[in-house]
Amino acid sequence: MLTRFYNWILERAPGLNGMARKHLTEYYAPKNFNLWYYFGTCNLLVLANQIVTGIFLAMNYSPTAAGAFDSVEYIMRDVEWGWLIRYMHSTGASLFFVTVFLHMFRGIMYGSFKRPRELVWILGVLIFVVLMAEAFMGYVLPWGQMSFWGAKVIISLFGTIPVIGHALVEWIMGDYLPANATLNRFFALHVIAMPLVLLLLVVLHILALHEVGSNNPDGVEIKKGPKGNRWDALKPADGIPFHPYYTGHDIFAAAFFLTVAAFIVFFAPTFGGWFLEHDNFIPANNLVTPLHIKPVWYFTPFYAILRTFPSFLGTTIWGVLAMFGAILLLALLPWIDRGEVRSVRYRGVGFRVALGVLVCSFLGLGLVGAGVTAEVTPAWFPGADVTTLENVFGRSMVTGYFGFFIFLWLYTRLGLERPRPVPERVKAHA
Missing domain, CATH: 1.20.810.10 (Cytochrome Bc1 Complex; Chain C)
Structure with missing residues (x-):
């Protein structure tokens, strides 16, 4: 009965079978x-x-x-x-x-x-x-x-x-x-x-x-x-x-x-x-x-960019632009990274280090945006200026995030990368 129903569907919508095969x-x-x-x-x-x-x-x-x-x-x-x-x-x-x-x-x-x-x-x-x-x-x-x-x-x-x-x-x-x-x-x-x-x-x-x-x-x-x-x-x-x-x-x-x-x-x-x-x-x-x-956790990295980015000429529009620019840079990544090698397995040491910095910076921004750094600073640094330390840490994380894209552009444009040999065919799954 199921076979007859399936054949009945295919007679009236033959394209479904081709779609299932293709995908x-x-x-x-x-x-x-x-x-x-x-x-x-x-x-x-x-x-x-x-x-x-x-x-x-x-x-x-x-x-x-x-x-x-x-x-x-x-x-x-x-x-x-x-x-x-x-x-x-x-x-x-x-x-x-x-x-x-x-x-x-x-x-x-x-x-x-x-x-x-x-x-x-x-x-x-x-x-x-x-x-x-x-x-x-x-x-x-x-x-x-x-x-x-x-x-x-x-x-x-x-x-x-x-x-x-x-x-x-x-x-x-x-x-x-x-x-x-x-x-x-x-x-x-x-x-x-x-x-x-x-x-x-x-x-x-x-x-x-x-x-x-x-x-x-x-x-x-x-x-x-x-x-x-x-x-x-x-x-x-x-x-x-x-x-x-x-x-x-x-x-x-x-x-x-x-x-x-x-x-x-x-x-x-x-x-x-x-x-x-x-x-x-x-x-x-x-x-x-x-x-x-503070926003919910998945917005905190971008909120931290907005908060810690220094104002210029008395306006915070630069922080807003930096927050949206952090997402725009992701879309531009195919043109920022001009390296010929794709996988991190065979890329140069510089790329692997920069990728680690990107991850640490993103997680650090999340902690700043969630207010975790402001809560732990008094316990770790008694008597310290919480706002100053939070700004220093937050801005260093912002520098690490945007620095990844700047470094990647220079690293691949100037031919500084020394990748490992890439195999001719994919390796079998372990």
């Missing part, structure tokens, strides 16, 4: 994928979770300043399994950024942004930007203290734009302060517009990837070297069909990932205030400012 059974991926390549699948898994849980949350949410916080409490306390759906959504948001950050790091480490995959990389950066916008709007919706003040601080950044800044802030808010109009438009964008754009970019990202083929830890194309075998001379010798080989691996990775996510959801859904901040369990009050206004 699954006849899509040849390198045979040496490792652990780093699981995070792309985890991204799709979390995206599906966010869409499904978001639909159920939207059914009981009230996008008004008077009812938003109470509707979230109603979901948590009175809706059947509402607490579980809400925690799955909030935990999923943080895990989404965990997997995206690791996925992007793998791309930088193995040179997945290099020719001919520049478009794949740019689409990935656009996904990251849209995801940040989606997460920010979702962060505002619970309408707790950090939601309100976070919205006020972030939207006020547009006020640094000369001439039109203040008018632009009022236009985005729909009021002089975040209020009903802000919640309504953020709710509409969060549940309709941004998810549609995100899904479109994800589809384009995957289609673009399958046109040029996947990179691998060796950074060598699978069509390079001896081709084919005695069964089919057209098949790449160093590639294997994505299905059933890697789909089986991905199912195992997804099961492990879901197990870790379940432990967080059931035993530590707030993750010590990192995933859900304590101040956000207090209703929004525009007359009471929280002691420390």
Whole structure:
């Protein structure tokens, strides 16, 4: 019966069979994928979770300043399994950024942004930007203290734009302060517009990837070297069909990932205030400012760039430009890095050291943006000026982050890199 139903579908939509072959059974991926390549699948898994849980949350949410916080409490306390759906959504948001950050790091480490995959990389950066916008709007919706003040601080950044800044802030808010109009438009964008754009970019990202083929830890194309075998001379010798080989691996990775996510959801859904901040369990009050206004953890590196970047000529617009420039540089990476070798396995010592500096700088910026450095400074340096030390540390991390791109441009443009010999074919998986 299933066979007859399948044949009935194919008679009326024959293109589906060709699509499945192109993107699954006849899509040849390198045979040496490792652990780093699981995070792309985890991204799709979390995206599906966010869409499904978001639909159920939207059914009981009230996008008004008077009812938003109470509707979230109603979901948590009175809706059947509402607490579980809400925690799955909030935990999923943080895990989404965990997997995206690791996925992007793998791309930088193995040179997945290099020719001919520049478009794949740019689409990935656009996904990251849209995801940040989606997460920010979702962060505002619970309408707790950090939601309100976070919205006020972030939207006020547009006020640094000369001439039109203040008018632009009022236009985005729909009021002089975040209020009903802000919640309504953020709710509409969060549940309709941004998810549609995100899904479109994800589809384009995957289609673009399958046109040029996947990179691998060796950074060598699978069509390079001896081709084919005695069964089919057209098949790449160093590639294997994505299905059933890697789909089986991905199912195992997804099961492990879901197990870790379940432990967080059931035993530590707030993750010590990192995933859900304590101040956000207090209703929004525009007359009471929280002691420390800071964004959720996945925004903290970019928030730290904004905070610690020195003002110039009495304006903070340079900090805003630096914050957005930190993301723009990621999109320009294919043209910044002109090295011929892709993978970190065979790149020069300078690149490996610079990559380590980039990672340490990004993590350090996250600590500064989250206020951790301000909390530990009095204990580690009694009597020291907390603000001065935090600025010194933060600016050194900013220098390390932007220095990576400057160094990479000079390192590869001036021919200073001395890479190791690259193998002709990809090495077999251990």
